[in-house]
Amino acid sequence: MTRFAPILSVLAVLLAVWYGASIWLNSTWTLDQAERAGTTPTVTQIIADTMAQDRPLLPPPHQVAAELWEVTAQKKVTSKRSLIYHGAITLKATMAGFALGIVLGVGLAVAIVMSPAMNLTVMPWAIISQTIPVVALAPMIVVLSNSMGIEDRLVPKAIISAYLSFFPVLVSMVKGLRSPGAMQLDLLRTYGASKAQTFWKLRMPASLPYFFASLKIAVAASLVGAIVGELPTGATQGLGARMLIGSQFGEPMIMWTALFAASILAAGLIWAVGLIEAGLRRRLGGVA
Template identity: 60%
Template sequence: MRSLLPVLTVVMAILALWYGAAVMLNRQWTLDQATRAGQDLTLAQIVADTMAQDRPKLPAPHQVGAELWNTTGAMVLEGRALSKRSLIWHGWVTLSATLLGFAIGTGAGILLAIGILHNRAMDMSVMPWAIASQTIPILAIAPMIIVVLNSVGVSGLVPKAIISAYLSFFPVVVGMVAGFRSPDRMQLDLMNTWSASPAQVFWKLRWPASMPYLFTSLKVAMAASLVGAIVGELPTGAVRGLGARLLAGSYYGQTVQIWAALFAAAILAASLVGLIGLVQRITLKRMGMAR
């Protein structure tokens, strides 16, 4: 509760800035319309109009909020939650690709980290490639992945998930290599004096020791997965998913729709990362590592 006041203060400040910016950016259009119609507007009329335009340069917060509600909650009340105009449906399309990509990326990341840990050749060779893979702009490589996979008959969910995995494996590799190497020399020596096998060293020492690193990596990976899924939806012709809403919005100048989709994506990302944080708290508590 003590953090409520500061949080609210920041939210209010952002809203105030946002409304101010909306007035500034949308004013010109209002004035142009008025001149064309030969009207003279008072300041209050100008301000009111800047917040009620159909296609504002910058929609006001309440317009975005209304759009969000109309495409989610209101549609649920009408029993059309899964209609193709509903953000819930588009969100689910993006979420399913995100989760599949996240699972593939996390799995691949952990396996690569184990390889790097136990194999000297992989230790020397994998990391530079992993880093190089992340320097390629995802926007450049996403259409190619989709085209190539499509030509071998794979389309829909999987290509998007692969783009997600491409972005999300990297933080997991980096985090887990650090995590697996976090036990110090003394703890490894101790294992040695008990003649522990490499598998025992891994499962009884390295794996539990890497848990705090794992959850930190997973949070970054989850956010990256969502970005990957949205980017993966852009080249498919804007049919379904939050990325499609963004693209369709920009085709038709529907700025309100774009902002609503952006916020839906942000809320989705925050919820997913929050969910991982919750699992992290529960896991570390059960391991006795939370104080």
């Protein structure tokens, strides 16, 4: 229990701040209604009303939790109101973009490390590419996809996800592939190892810790890309679409539950990457 005390303490503080902010923001409606009715509510009445409003400015934690339970556990998976249904659609685009980002990031990293020309030409452009706001890039990708006759909405979402996820993989893999020291490289040269043997026997194993560290960042970035990609496509399905619908129709509960569903999905994906890393370390004889 002691090991979880710091986490529980931070969680308690966050919940207290959240409840306090909910009372403060939601009380505006309560006081306005009381003024129109010519009454003066007590502090207890104000707090009670701010905890149970239909459309609060800031839903309190218990309202979000109750709504999240309703649209996940109490809805059929095939229902259009189920966040599991919408989460699966977003997850599909996330994994497609994540896989594409890994291939692109690792491929460019290998080329940059093995070729000085690639290092001088590609790496600066890869860095510059991350200065473009994804909210500005997403509509452009959607328009280009439509102009090329690509009707599958998964494609532009996967491209946007890959755009956000490839860069952490690229930077970390370049660092990892260059992590072996001069003495290690000289030792392999002494044994007559070729460049390919040096790459597979030394550089690639040395890059694995960097690679898995980058995957935890990349998979979360890929999820963000999939959600952002759903906004300009006019999608009606997916977690991003649920957030947009909640915003357009003034339904804060829809927005908040979709937001928390996305957070839970991101945590699950990062946890899955950690499990794969631990399993690979055990297989290679390391410490999990």
